[in-house]
Amino acid sequence: MMYYSRLRMLSVVGVCLLGLVLCAPNFMQRPLPSMPWRQIHLGLDLRGGSYLLMQVDLKSLAKDRLQSLSDGVRQALLAGGLGYRDIRVDAQKQQITFTPRDPSERDRDVKTLDAMPRVVPNEFSVASQPDGSVALTLSPDAMKLRAQDAVTQSIEIVRRRIDATGAIDPEITRQGEDRIVVELPGVSDPERVKALLGTTARMTFRLVDESAGAGQIAPAGATMLPDMDAGGQMLAVRDHIEVDGADLTNAGATTDQQTGGWAVSFSLDSVGTRAFANVTQANVGRRFAIVLDDKVIEAPVIHTAITGGNGLITGNFDAAKATDLALLLKAGALPVPLTVMEERSIGPSLGADSIRAGAISLGVGFFFVIAFMALFYGRFGWYANVALLANLVLMAAILSLFEATLTLPGMAGMLLTLGMAVDANILIIERIREEIGRGRSALAAMQAGFERATSTIVDSNATALLAHVMLFVFGTGPVRGFALTITIGIVTTLFTTLMLSRLLMVRWYALRRPTTLPV
Amino acid sequence: MFERPLLRFVRSDTKINFMRGRFAGLATSAVLSLISLALFFHPGLTLGLDFKGGIVVEAKTNGPADFAKIRAALAAHNVSTGGVQAFGGPDDVLIRLEADKNTDTNAVVDQVRHAVAEAQPGATVVRADAVGASVSAELFRNGMLALGLSLLMILGYIWFRFEWEFALSAVVTLVLDLTKTVGFLVLTHFEFDLVMVAAILTILGYSTNDKVVVYDRVRENLRKYRTMPLRELIDLSINETLNRTLGTSSTVFLAALPLALFGGATLSGFAWVMLFGIVVGTSSSIFIAAPLLLLLGEKRLRKDVRPPSA
Numbered sequence: 001m002m003y004y005s006r007l008r009m010l011s012v013v014g015v016c017l018l019g020l021v022l023c024a025p026n027f028m029q030r031p032l033p034s035m036p037w038r039q040i041h042l043g044l045d046l047r048g049g050s051y052l053l054m055q056v057d058l059k060s061l062a063k064d065r066l067q068s069l070s071d072g073v074r075q076a077l078l079a080g081g082l083g084y085r086d087i088r089v090d091a092q093k094q095q096i097t098f099t100p101r102d103p104s105e106r107d108r109d110v111k112t113l114d115a116m117p118r119v120v121p122n123e124f125s126v127a128s129q130p131d132g133s134v135a136l137t138l139s140p141d142a143m144k145l146r147a148q149d150a151v152t153q154s155i156e157i158v159r160r161r162i163d164a165t166g167a168i169d170p171e172i173t174r175q176g177e178d179r180i181v182v183e184l185p186g187v188s189d190p191e192r193v194k195a196l197l198g199t200t201a202r203m204t205f206r207l208v209d210e211s212a213g214a215g216q217i218a219p220a221g222a223t224m225l226p227d228m229d230a231g232g233q234m235l236a237v238r239d240h241i242e243v244d245g246a247d248l249t250n251a252g253a254t255t256d257q258q259t260g261g262w263a264v265s266f267s268l269d270s271v272g273t274r275a276f277a278n279v280t281q282a283n284v285g286r287r288f289a290i291v292l293d294d295k296v297i298e299a300p301v302i303h304t305a306i307t308g309g310n311g312l313i314t315g316n317f318d319a320a321k322a323t324d325l326a327l328l329l330k331a332g333a334l335p336v337p338l339t340v341m342e343e344r345s346i347g348p349s350l351g352a353d354s355i356r357a358g359a360i361s362l363g364v365g366f367f368f369v370i371a372f373m374a375l376f377y378g379r380f381g382w383y384a385n386v387a388l389l390a391n392l393v394l395m396a397a398i399l400s401l402f403e404a405t406l407t408l409p410g411m412a413g414m415l416l417t418l419g420m421a422v423d424a425n426i427l428i429i430e431r432i433r434e435e436i437g438r439g440r441s442a443l444a445a446m447q448a449g450f451e452r453a454t455s456t457i458v459d460s461n462a463t464a465l466l467a468h469v470m471l472f473v474f475g476t477g478p479v480r481g482f483a484l485t486i487t488i489g490i491v492t493t494l495f496t497t498l499m500l501s502r503l504l505m506v507r508w509y510a511l512r513r514p515t516t517l518p519v
Numbered sequence: 520m521f522e523r524p525l526l527r528f529v530r531s532d533t534k535i536n537f538m539r540g541r542f543a544g545l546a547t548s549a550v551l552s553l554i555s556l557a558l559f560f561h562p563g564l565t566l567g568l569d570f571k572g573g574i575v576v577e578a579k580t581n582g583p584a585d586f587a588k589i590r591a592a593l594a595a596h597n598v599s600t601g602g603v604q605a606f607g608g609p610d611d612v613l614i615r616l617e618a619d620k621n622t623d624t625n626a627v628v629d630q631v632r633h634a635v636a637e638a639q640p641g642a643t644v645v646r647a648d649a650v651g652a653s654v655s656a657e658l659f660r661n662g663m664l665a666l667g668l669s670l671l672m673i674l675g676y677i678w679f680r681f682e683w684e685f686a687l688s689a690v691v692t693l694v695l696d697l698t699k700t701v702g703f704l705v706l707t708h709f710e711f712d713l714v715m716v717a718a719i720l721t722i723l724g725y726s727t728n729d730k731v732v733v734y735d736r737v738r739e740n741l742r743k744y745r746t747m748p749l750r751e752l753i754d755l756s757i758n759e760t761l762n763r764t765l766g767t768s769s770t771v772f773l774a775a776l777p778l779a780l781f782g783g784a785t786l787s788g789f790a791w792v793m794l795f796g797i798v799v800g801t802s803s804s805i806f807i808a809a810p811l812l813l814l815l816g817e818k819r820l821r822k823d824v825r826p827p828s829a
Contacts, residue, residue: 358786361777365776368777376524376527377524378521378525409786419770419773420728426767463731468724
């Protein structure tokens with residue numbers, strides 16, 4: 001207990017020096033771009049910015065899939081010459097059921113439907129039911145797989161859209177099964193971002209069904225959609241998609257040379273170009289609707305066949321709307337809708353105030369603790385203070401190494417760690433004092449002090465550690481930052497008090513060989 | 520101060536008979552906790568945005584704020600005008616709106632931004648928080664889960680390292696501490712949110728730490744003084760660790776004090792609750808946890824010795 005080997009001494013000092021080196025990146029510029037450079041990030045509450053928690057609407061994924069499958073079922077049965085009635089979609093059971101026209105056709109029904117293409121393996125199963133109907137059931141496992149894909153894909157699209165807005169250092173992370181967290185430093189008004197992310201941006205080109213007049217009921221195979229170009233009047237648009245927006249390769253905001261208004265130009269890939277050419281060639285003189293998220297942007301009359309794969313959308317745009325639409329089209333459609341469930345935005349001035357408040361508190365608190373230790377524990381108190389400083393450096397070093405985010409509660413966590421850290425020193429010094437009181441020699445008292453206090457220190461820190469690990473697991477945002485700093489702080493505390501301050505005390509004893517201790 | 524300590528809390532030969540006041544301590548604690556419990560049910564905690572859901576928008580206007588104008592603009596945007604308040608300086612405006620399950624907090628917060636911009640051109644939104652009802656329910660559940668699990672793990676750890684009498688008296692004491700903190704929150708109207716849960720967990724961690732140190736000494740003395748009655752032994756252990764108990768609570772108190780004074784709106788509530796918790800946690804180690812240990816352990820921990828006839 002009273003002896004430190006040279007190696008042990010060097011390694012304790014080495015760790016402290018390493019801590020200093022690891023802290024350095026927080027205070028200086030990176031000298032060479034190739035150097036590893038890890039530093040603490042400031043949380044949104046300190047630098048200002050927005051935090052958005054978005055829910056991925058997975059329910060709509062199953063609903064949409066059931067809808068498209070029920071269309072598929074109709075077509076497959078029709079193509080096979082099989083009759084049916086009472087076709088029903090049960091969203092609860094994730095099932096499509098129908099009754100065959102002729103009970104003897106049931107086996108052929110099952111076989112025909114079983115041959116339908118699946119998006120993922122074992123996506124659905126088909127079976128005849130005891131009541132004589134046939135049921136197609138989505139498999140929950142396959143849906144889970146698709147849901148995971150949808151979330152991953154959504155994150156990718158969200159990233160593309162946000163990158164296109166020019167945001168600096170955006171952080172997009174998945175949270176749980178169906179949540180996405182978007183953090184935007186420096187963006188204190190996230191309204192535009194929210195609008196961009198809240199749009200699914202699924203664009204389709206479909207023919208207008210001209211057998212129905214405005215305001216009438218949609219004919220079979222068509223849906224009434226609002227025409228934004230005509231003040232929201234309802235327009236019958238065929239359900240069949242001629243060209244899908246997924247075939248777009250590029251889009252940009254531009255001005256329409258004829259009208260001088262804003263427009264969005266787009267180009268299609270080879271598949272899209274061919275489809276676009278075919279449909280425009282066959283339907284000259286008819287109206288072609290450009291539909292975005294169940295709203296008709298415009299429905300111009302086809303004058304000539306468009307074979308080049310390039311086109312222009314001229315809705316009622318201003319510059320901002322045209323830019324955003326082009327951005328959305330280029331980034332691609334979200335596979336599922338996203339909704340914002342939580343928004344927290346902080347202006348830069350409040351962030352600066354918080355940094356100031358945190359720094360002042362940290363400074364004053366540090367001073368109080370140091371003064372207390374000096375007044376109540378003298379020389380050994382100063383050793384504890386040296387350890388305290390090392391503790392602060394090591395905490396900052398570990399936070400930098402993890403590239404952790406420092407939040408305002410995190411700064412509070414650091415300060416409280418400093419307050420708690422001296423506890424270990426107090427335990428040791430008080431113990432030494434007691435042993436002296438029992439008449440032990442200086443050496444024996446120090447030895448007993450270190451020995452006895454160590455298990456107490458470990459026990460008391462372990463319980464504190466448990467509480468904060470729980471907080472880290474169940475907390476969110478800034479509170480997690482608090483739990484993280486305290487958890488790291490407990491580890492650095494154990495090192496600085498059990499290793500460093502003891503080393504100082506032992507070295508002092510070895511050099512001076514005092515007969516009485518300053519306690 | 521550079522060599523010898525200048526100050527001490529108590530002399531090394533201090534012998535205070537803490538256990539004489541054990542019933543008074545327990546009774547006071549029980550009464551305070553019962554009052555806190557009553558306060559919890561009526562008027563109840565002031566739930567913060569995290570746990571209640573809703574919208575808080577803080578704006579700084581260019582020159583003194585015109586509240587009537589802001590209310591009118593909010594009304595024009597179909598937003599309830601009830602929550603417009605002054606706070607801080609004359610150019611600070613706080614808009615606080617509650618949300619229920621059907622409120623689209625996301626859309627409303629944008630309306631509030633627009634209304635503020637229209638009513639007070641040049642105003643900046645300093646902070647805007649919008650939490651949907653489903654998220655707040657989840658945050659609340661997670662907060663409570665963290666609290667409950669922490670208590671269980673502390674119970675398990677002390678049980679594992681000591682005996683069940685120690686674990687049980689520690690956790691009962693912690694629950695008593697916790698109820699008093701809740702009472703404090705109700706009386707001070709500090710908002711109960713995730714940051715407060717963090718404060719409470721820190722208090723739990725600190726308070727446990729304090730009890731573990733006393734228990735550690737009790738355990739050591741149980742081995743050392745084989746025949747000493749438990750009551751005397753606990754008193755001895757508390758007295759021996761008294762300087763340490765007061766020293767550590769002072770340093771933690773001193774560390775938290777600047778947060779309460781200069782920490783700003785976000786941290787000062789947190790820090791005041793911490794300060795309260797430090798005082799409660801320190802005193803409960805001596806006046807609650809130790810007497811409970813005496814009550815629970817009198818028969819078992821010292822089987823061979825008859826308890827003193829006091």
